[in-house]
Amino acid sequence: MSWIMVIVLALVSFGVAVSAFRLPRVTWTSLAAALLFGLAGYTLQASPGLPGAPRANMATSYTDEWQMRDARVLLVGESLKSRSNAIVTSDAFAQRGQFTDAVGFADIAIRENAQDFEAWLALGNALVEQADGALTQPSLFAYRQASAIAPDNPAPSYFLGLSLIRQGRMVEAYQIWRGALERMGEEGTPAQGFMAERVARLETMLAQAGALPPSPGTAADQGE
Template sequence: MTWIAVILLALLAFALAAVAFRLEKGLWTSLAAALGFGLAGYALQAHPDMPSAPKSASARAAELEYDVVEARREFVAQRDWSQNRLLVTSDAMARLGRFEEAAQFLAGDTERDRRDFEVWLALAIALTEHADGALTQASLYAYQQAANAKPDSLAPGYFLGVSLVRQGRLMEARQVWRETLEAGPEDAAGRAGLEDRLARLDAMLGAMSQGQAPTVPEDNTGE
């Protein structure tokens, strides 16, 4: 019965996209391919009879595609590194996937020193990762405070775009990244990396618009 339900859900998703949301016919092939890949992955890996269990912090850390601390440092020039000693402990927690604790270490200090750009940025990232990549009111507030502390940094815009990509909101991510690059200085930390990621996102969107099955580009964040 589980397999029947999964197949019916896939067919329903296709019907909703094609009819209810009036998806262009040129994109039907891409949608069908994506659903097919999903069903294939389910067939290979799913265990519908296995009881669910909450993820441990170590399991969540292992699922991360990049080191969040190194990713942050790519977009923070050395001259802007925080001197807050709590950030070292918070980073250690983040590397273990313990994002709630990482955020708790920093939350109080951001109120004591609202000008510490890197602490605000680290807090925003930890809050976002704790929400499995979703943007919450708390994380958006922290990103805004980081932007206020250092208006010429590309970091807040970059990480907002990352979250949008993870939620499948690709056009919004593209707009955020383009605006971030246009507003940022030419010598801003991380500019080359953001330009490369935007180019790969543009290529993926171009393939989707032509009805091709898109290949999600590898993210070299943190390398």
Template sequence: MSWLPIVALAALAFIGAIFIVKLPKAMWMLFGASLLFGLAGYALQGSPGQASAPASGQKERSVETGELLVQARREFYPEGALPSRFVITADAFARRGQFDQAANFLRNAVSENPRDGEAWLALGNALVEHADGQLTAAALFAYSRAEEVDPSNPAPTYFLGLASLRAGEPGRTRQLWQELLESAPEDASWKPLLAERLGRLDQLLGIAPQGAAPPTP
């Protein structure tokens, strides 16, 4: 029964072309053949009887990732210091998993103010997510610019490590985070958080904490 609406739609298109569009009689056969070819192609490749199954799982994961990335990025900036209007708009798109749109707004942000370190950082994150976790050359450039304009902020190195983890290079992630932790000021507010995440990474990699006694054979 699922074919009936498709055939009926083709018939309506043919009738409409004749009586509404006033298709010349000489073109009737050609137009009808085009419709038949279209139906034949759908018969070969389409699945009219199969229930639709939207990829909601992937969309939900993208939305969750976008929300977590925005929250994690803001942890490295003062709570009262709001980002630029472009970054705020881009964050709204990132929270919906629309990283391509977020990247477009962030390009405007760095074009308007090349010294906006948070915009460069957010751009790097958006580009990585838009590339399905791949650390592209454009993302690397964005992270390097974020570090260049704000060298005292650890966020570019942290998210570069996170992107390396996404790209399947946990060893590189650990190296970046370990170096960042060792060079951090003692009173850095983000130091305990980074130490906790590095500890979780070590657990995943099977690395014993420093100072821990070796296991007995």
């Protein structure tokens, strides 16, 4: 549809130039050629399928390299997976950038079952996105509720840390992620590998920036 509009606009421009400005017939060929070259350039370089407003890319923050929904599914595990259809609907709205609706359906799942671990996580994530990436009191409450239901599961800590990273609070995020990794059980599981890789990535970034916090052992040594 965008290409049709461009062609129509070119034809209208030609018609307006000829009729309104009364260009002599000898210039029509030059004008047509200029418009043709313009269309050729647009064909080679333009991207009419891209949205024109930044707001249209809201869903990007929910489906970026961290893959929030996929990470949630991996970290939650089968035993804590939500059975509510409202979560499926909440995810669908979130992936389209409609976070207010995502919050509403996550809340429905929680009202159906207040012990729905994944529903609390989905609510926390949707609330963060609704606030343009900011960690708010409602989202923090949702993560805390999830953590209270399953204290050993790393998912609440992971998403809390991710929210802190988006606010530039890298050291706090590292400490939270590191603690969650240390509380995890058997090594070699997909969830453990997921957390270990992200802790290592963040640790490398902090070390390169000279912002890596001292380990507990080092702090103890310095206190002696």
